[in-house]
Amino acid sequence: MAPKVLVSDKLSETAVQIFRDRGVEVDYLPDLGKDKEKLLEVIGQYDGLAIRSATKVTEKILAAATNLKVIGRAGIGVDNVDIPAASKKGVIVMNTPFGNSVTTAEHAIAMMFAVARQLPEASASTHEGKWEKNRFMGVELFNKTLGVIGAGNIGGIVCDRALGLKMKVIAYDPFLSDERAHKMGVMKVELDELLAKADFITLHVPMTEKTKNILSRENLAKTKNGVRIINCARGGLIDEEALVDALKSGHVAGAALDVFANEPATESPLFNMPNVVVTPHLGASTTEAQENVALQVAEQMSDYLLTGAVQNALNMPSVTAEEAAVMGPWVKLAGHLGDFVGQMTDEPIQAINILYDGLVTEMNLQALNCAAIAGIMKAANPDVNMVSAPVIARERGVQIATTTQEKSGVFDGYMKLTVVTETRERSVAGTVFSDGKPRFIQIKGINIDAEVGQHMLYTTNRDVPGIIGTLGGTLGKHGVNIANFTLGRTAVGQDAIAVLYLDAPLPQVVVDELKATGLFLQVKPLEFDAA
Numbered sequence: 444m445a446p447k448v449l450v451s452d453k454l455s456e457t458a459v460q461i462f463r464d465r466g467v468e469v470d471y472l473p474d475l476g477k478d479k480e481k482l483l484e485v486i487g488q489y490d491g492l493a494i495r496s497a498t499k500v501t502e503k504i505l506a507a508a509t510n511l512k513v514i515g516r517a518g519i520g521v522d523n524v525d526i527p528a529a530s531k532k533g534v535i536v537m538n539t540p541f542g543n544s545v546t547t548a549e550h551a552i553a554m555m556f557a558v559a560r561q562l563p564e565a566s567a568s569t570h571e572g573k574w575e576k577n578r579f580m581g582v583e584l585f586n587k588t589l590g591v592i593g594a595g596n597i598g599g600i601v602c603d604r605a606l607g608l609k610m611k612v613i614a615y616d617p618f619l620s621d622e623r624a625h626k627m628g629v630m631k632v633e634l635d636e637l638l639a640k641a642d643f644i645t646l647h648v649p650m651t652e653k654t655k656n657i658l659s660r661e662n663l664a665k666t667k668n669g670v671r672i673i674n675c676a677r678g679g680l681i682d683e684e685a686l687v688d689a690l691k692s693g694h695v696a697g698a699a700l701d702v703f704a705n706e707p708a709t710e711s712p713l714f715n716m717p718n719v720v721v722t723p724h725l726g727a728s729t730t731e732a733q734e735n736v737a738l739q740v741a742e743q744m745s746d747y748l749l750t751g752a753v754q755n756a757l758n759m760p761s762v763t764a765e766e767a768a769v770m771g772p773w774v775k776l777a778g779h780l781g782d783f784v785g786q787m788t789d790e791p792i793q794a795i796n797i798l799y800d801g802l803v804t805e806m807n808l809q810a811l812n813c814a815a816i817a818g819i820m821k822a823a824n825p826d827v828n829m830v831s832a833p834v835i836a837r838e839r840g841v842q843i844a845t846t847t848q849e850k851s852g853v854f855d856g857y858m859k860l861t862v863v864t865e866t867r868e869r870s871v872a873g874t875v876f877s878d879g880k881p882r883f884i885q886i887k888g889i890n891i892d893a894e895v896g897q898h899m900l901y902t903t904n905r906d907v908p909g910i911i912g913t914l915g916g917t918l919g920k921h922g923v924n925i926a927n928f929t930l931g932r933t934a935v936g937q938d939a940i941a942v943l944y945l946d947a948p949l950p951q952v953v954v955d956e957l958k959a960t961g962l963f964l965q966v967k968p969l970e971f972d973a974a
Contacts, residue, residue: 446512446748448491451476451498454517458493458737465745467491483507491515491744494523502528513537513747515740518727521757530758537743537755540828541596542736543727548600550726551645551675552608554699557720558671559584559643561697564718582642582671584608590641592657593676594619594629595824595835598647602629613637616648616839618823620793623840638665643673649824650677660685668694675701675726678708687712690719701726757828770806773858776873776881777811779895779971780860781818783871783883786969787901788819790864794842795819798872801856804847812845815860857884889931889940895971896926896944902957903965906932906939913960914941921953 445468450459453473462469470489475482476498486492487509494500495517505511505528514524516538529536557563560581568575589605591598594616602612612629615637624631634657637644644666648654658672658681666672672695674681683704689695690713697718703711706724713719727733739755746752753759797815799808810829817832827835836843850856859872872885873895883893887903900918904910911930918925927944949968957966 446490447488448493448744448748449475449486449489450493451482452493452495452517453497454493454495454741455734455737457734458517458741461738461741462745465749467745467748479504486511491748493517493740493744496520496523498523500524500529505529505532505534508532508534513744515744517733517736517740518543526758535747535753535759536757537740537747537753538757538828539736539739539743540755541834542739543729543732544596544600546729546732547597547675547726548604549729550701550722551597551601551647551673552604554673554675554701554720554722555584555589555643555645555671558673558697558699558718561718563720584610584643586611587642588613588640590615590632590637590644591629592616592634592637592644592646593648594624594627595647595838597676598645599627599838601645601647602627610643613640617789617791618820618835618839618841620791620840623838626840634662635665638662639667641667641670643671645673646676646680648676648680650679651823651825653823655679656682658682658686660688663689663695666695669696671695671697671699673699678702678704678706683711683713687716690716755828759829770810772875772879772881773803773806773811774814776875776895777814777858777860778818779881779883780858780871780873781815782821782971783818783886783901783969784860784862784869785819785822787869787967788822788862788864790866792819792836792839792841792862792864794844794863795836796844796846796861796863798859798861799845799847799856800852800859801850801854803856803858804849808845808847811858812843815858816843819860819862854884859885883929883942886931886940886942887938889933889938891929891931891940891942893929893942894927894944897971898945898948899969899971900941900943900945900949901965901967901969902941902943902963904939904941904963906934906936907962910939910941910962913957913962914943917953917956917960918943918945918949921950923947923949923953 445466447468448462450471459471486507490510491513493515502525511534513535519538519540521538524536526536561579565579588611591602591614594614605612606628613632614629615634619631660682663685699720701722702724743754813829816836817827817829820827820832820835854874857872857874861868861870873881873883875881881895924946925943926946929942932939954966957963
């Protein structure tokens with residue numbers, strides 16, 4: 444029997460035809476996604492669900508989706524899909540992360556032109572029959588300095604287009620290597636230098652705890668007088684109240700915003716301000732982009748339903764169904780190893796080296812590599828998946844090397860992940876025990892046996908008396924229960940580490956108290972995906 448797909452949002456007829464041409468039965472009901480009760484009633488009939496943003500795939504919908512195998516989102520955002528619930532149900536969630544990159548980059552360039560020449564206000568004035576030629580005095584882009592915050596896929600395209608306009612381009616991106624920056628023709632700088640030098644600043648980073656209000660009141664004050672700011676990435680990257688004040692004072696000469704902290708933004712103090720250009724989140728809204736992502740999602744879903752091939756999955760590596768059963772725990776381990784070094788590393792990464800030992804060398808190493816790299820990159824980009832992670836790493840000039848070796852030591856197989864930055868190397872090794880649970884077996888060259896949990900604490904110190912008591916006493920005082928406690932050291936009185944698996948997230952007050960003792964060289968709370 445042919446697999447059956449429901450398209451519950453508006454998708455192009457060409458995309459719908461791809462399903463039919465590939466031998467997939469398809470029901471095109473573009474308004475069904477807005478009718479939750481009707482969707483709940485019929486979803487059990489389908490193997491696949493193709494959506495845009497209108498359909499909300501909730502836990503309740505997934506519970507009724509008794510035959511559903513794959514959800515395909517035409518576009519990058521999957522806020523309308525309960526991914527943990529889908530994973531628990533065994534449903535793959537795919538997106539199309541690169542289908543609208545050019546469109547979004549072009550919108551940023553268009554917004555830069557608009558704010559440089561005050562085009563919307565000049566157009567409105569002329570439509571009113573005025574001829575205010577002297578009122579709208581713009582600035583050239585030629586020879587101006589563009590500061591690009593986030594030089595990944597979309598930011599990289601913006602850099603390329605800006606260089607074509609003969610602008611000087613500087614970029615801030617923690618994952619951008621010197622080699623990659625040189626190849627792109629841009630100058631890599633720290634954030635403070637970018638703020639001080641840029642005539643125009645454009646944002647192209649995801650919304651994370653690290654990037655929230657990256658243009659804060661404090662950072663806006665560091666910018667060049669007369670700077671113009673463009674944001675076509677995510678709302679919340681700019682402190683909007685601080686931006687209003689900077690515009691009123693004249694320190695910021697203009698702003699062009701496609702995104703807002705709260706959307707839909709039907710009111711904002713930024714609206715109707717002089718030389719503030721605003722659009723309703725149009726970054727991906729071109730005919731070509733919408734067609735591209737629709738065609739891509741139809742191809743990806745058809746491939747999976749007909750052959751088992753997985754592309755751009757957010758909750759599963761690119762492996763066959765046969766491999767998945769064997770590799771599942773190792774894929775999880777690879778992600779945990781990457782997540783560990785990703786959370787521990789703040790410098791630009793130059794290289795990622797992955798060593799496979801023993802039985803693991805016979806598995807799909809490309810998928811394991813993808814899982815490890817995705818874990819590393821997730822700290823800076825939560826939207827990353829196992830398919831896009833290697834692409835993002837390559838864009839940033841990160842060198843990736845894989846080594847295999849025959850069984851050595853006491854384990855039937857293990858993985859060791861090493862990240863190289865300009866100043867140091869950081870490594871962690873792990874294995875999967877017979878219970879199927881990942882374990883950390885070595886950190887910083889120190890042998891341990893640490894079970895991986897959702898909430899963890901990692902500390903480093905000199906091997907001196909009192910460490911266990913201090914950790915246990917401080918956590919106990921604040922009601923944080925320890926599920927597992929692992930210690931390791933290089934030698935008596937030398938370097939030592941502790942890895943604690945906790946029942947709850949670690950409050951900042953505990954971190955501060957531990958640091959204040961002076962016993963620890965490092966106190967780092969860690970968070971991992973739930974099992």
